[in-house]
Amino acid sequence: GYAGIDAGGTLVKIAYLSDGSAADSGGEGLLSASLPILVKFPTERIEAAVEWVRRQVPRDTVVGFTGGQAQRLRALLPEYEASAVDVPEFEATAEGAVRILKAEAEKEEAAAASGRFVLVNVGTGTSLHVIEGGERLRLGGIGLGGGTIVGLTGLLCGVRDYAEIARLAPLGSREAVDLTVGQIYAPAIPPIAGDLTAANFARPVPPATGAEPQDYAAAVIGMVAEIVVTVGVQAAGLQKTNQVVYIGSSYQDNALLRELTLRFTEMLGATAKIPKQGPYSGAIGALHLA
Ligand code: ADP
Numbered sequence: 001g002y003a004g005i006d007a008g009g010t011l012v013k014i015a016y017l018s019d020g021s022a023a024d025s026g027g028e029g030l031l032s033a034s035l036p037i038l039v040k041f042p043t044e045r046i047e048a049a050v051e052w053v054r055r056q057v058p059r060d061t062v063v064g065f066t067g068g069q070a071q072r073l074r075a076l077l078p079e080y081e082a083s084a085v086d087v088p089e090f091e092a093t094a095e096g097a098v099r100i101l102k103a104e105a106e107k108e109e110a111a112a113a114s115g116r117f118v119l120v121n122v123g124t125g126t127s128l129h130v131i132e133g134g135e136r137l138r139l140g141g142i143g144l145g146g147g148t149i150v151g152l153t154g155l156l157c158g159v160r161d162y163a164e165i166a167r168l169a170p171l172g173s174r175e176a177v178d179l180t181v182g183q184i185y186a187p188a189i190p191p192i193a194g195d196l197t198a199a200n201f202a203r204p205v206p207p208a209t210g211a212e213p214q215d216y217a218a219a220v221i222g223m224v225a226e227i228v229v230t231v232g233v234q235a236a237g238l239q240k241t242n243q244v245v246y247i248g249s250s251y252q253d254n255a256l257l258r259e260l261t262l263r264f265t266e267m268l269g270a271t272a273k274i275p276k277q278g279p280y281s282g283a284i285g286a287l288h289l290a
Contacts, residue, residue: 001061003053004036004287006092006280007069009124010147011249012041012049015283016057036287038280040249043069050076064290066092066282087286093121094129094136096285097247100277117243117273120232121281122146122224122250122257128232130239139235144227146250149257152220157213165217169256172218176211179203197226218256225260233268242270247278 003016015036037056041049046069057063057080064087065074074084097119116132118139124147128139154160159168175183179202182194200223211219232244244265251258251274258274265272277284 001058002036002064002287002290003057003061004064004066004087004092004096004283004285004290005049005053005070005073006089006282006286007046007049007065007067007073008043008249008282009068010043010150011279012043012046012067012069012073013249013280013283014039014041014049014053015280015287016061017287018058036284038277038283040279046073046076049073053077054079062290064092064286064288066286085290087289089282090127090129090138091136092282092285092289093127093247094119094131094285095289096281096283097121097245097275097278098131099284099288100247100275100281101245101273104275104277116239116241117245118232118236118239118241120228120235120244120246120248122228122246122248126228126231126248128235130235130241139239142227142231144224146224146248148224149217149220149250149254153213153217156216156220157211159213159217163253165221166254166256168214169217169221169254172212172214172216174215174219174222175203176207176209176215177201177203177219178222197222200226221254221256222260224250225257225264229261229264229268229272233265233270236270243273244270245273245275245278247275247281249279252279 001018006013017036062083063080064085066087066089119129121127122145125143126145127141130137153165179199181190181196181198184198236244262272
């Protein structure tokens with residue numbers, strides 16, 4: 001069997017394909033058509049990931065380790081050392097993303113994954129890549145990402161729990177926090193859409209009721225979406241493609257971030273995809289490159 005473990009700053013993602021599931025796959029390639037088991041654990045409880053691997057993954061499994069905490073996790077799993085492989089993070093992410101896009105395109109009976117695209121990995125922080133077949137180049141990164149959503153919302157209103165932030169955000173109003181183009185121009189008609197953000201967190205006078213935690217959560221997610229999309233679409237323009245693919249656990253169970261990312265990308269004239277298994281790109285890539 002094969003396993004890929006992507007130990008990131010916030011979450012450990014694991015993809016595991018037993019010999020049994022590989023044998024069932026048939027078709028082209030032993031691994032490509034079969035479905036790995038996917039699980040994740042908070043990096044701050046890395047022992048839970050260690051326990052899961054010990055219980056579920058046989059000792060002779062080839063394990064590809066990737067991500068910032070890969071060395072630490074590998075050292076905690078000495079039983080697998082004989083068949084452990086280090087997989088460079090950006091290669092793992094790109095490989096996994098390509099495979100996920102292909103698999104999800106086949107499921108939707110849509111055309112196979114687009115030729116050239118910019119990959120925006122919104123993890124704890126964000127990194128950008130351009131991908132076309134075997135060409136995989138890291139373009140750069142920005143320090144605004146899922147970690148900003150958790151950290152900044154925590155600082156603003158004390159809510160640090162990811163699930164709670166994701167639940168609250170769609171109920172919030174960004175107008176309580178942000179300054180919109182419409183507010184700057186009022187009472188005149190603005191030359192561009194009034195609901196566009198003129199300046200994040202710049203509302204001069206808070207509303208009479210004050211800003212609530214859900215308003216802060218919505219404003220932080222709105223800011224992250226705007227910047228991540230702006231950088232992603234501009235990178236796409238420079239790279240001569242209009243396809244932008246967003247991955248990373250920041251899209252997991254975060255309806256507002258997904259919705260805004262899709263909407264802003266289309267608004268800026270590019271095409272957005274957020275594949276369902278995107279959070280497991282690094283783990284799936286490490287599994288296949290191990
Ligand atoms: P990394 O590889 O850096 O750990 P991920 O792609 O796993 O990054 O994304 C981490 C981000 O995903 C977090 O900053 C947070 O916004 C979001 N997230 C999704 N699910 C969870 C969760 N269960 N716990 C904490 N953060 C989560």
